[in-house]
Amino acid sequence: MSKIDIGINETDRQAIADGLKRLLADSYTLYLQTHNFHWNVTGPQFRELHLMFEEHYTELAVAVDDIAERIRTLGVAAPGTYKAFTELSSIAEVEGVPAAKEMVLILTQSHEQVVKTCREVLVLAQQADDESTAALVSDRMRVHEKTAWMLRAMAE
Template sequence: MSNIHIGISKENRLKIAEGLKHLLADSYTLYLQTHNFHWNVAGPQFRVLHLMFEEHYTELALAVDDIAERIRTLDVAAPGTFKEFERLSTIKEVEGVPSASKMVDLLTKGHEQVVKTSRQVLKLAQEANDESTVALVSDRMRIHEKTSWMLREMTR
């Protein structure tokens, strides 16, 4: 680590970055899952889900970059391999191609998990007065809460 002076101790930067690594891994795993489902969705809701999943994975692609760059701003290396993401993520890969309704259910749970991971990082960032990470994570929570709500509404 460099000797940087941004008002956050090295110890707190390491703790926050470790939390952000988990958020990055969850977000990237959710991105891959969403993209996979976009390619493979079938059934009566094909068009709606195909387009919705595209919106979601496009948003997630930008998010993972923001999260990784925040980790780097804290002067910590960002994970970037499937092996690291698998180890860090609480969202597990899906085998095969589930039904469209199962895809919606899995993605709903995935977005809810990202919210829970975000809450853990948010607490660390708040305790360290790291407003930049607080803002980033708060924005991610809001987006994932709204997305999970929209996905839940698909099953009513």
């Protein structure tokens, strides 16, 4: 591949890409969690939660692609294995099938964790004047903050 000259030095591009790798891992783990809960939710709120979880994992499927492509744009290989995601993610996998209310609480916490990861990456992007990454991460943060709010409201 030819030399990358987009106005961000190699050290900053690597640091930003490393942050984006963590965001990708968190997002993919959240995607899997949400898809798992979509398949396995039961109870009086089945239809509502089943459909809502489908909306969420569908949105996340697009998001992980956008994040991975930004990593590639910065000239770094994007992680793409369960092993890599497990090592990079700050979201723990869920054992078994929790009750519907617990699913909502777990997803709330997972979305909030993605917001925290976004904030860390946003600082790196802003320090390097990487507006493209900052915009992507800011947009992701807004989606996850809103989703966490809606899940919290549902849990009350």
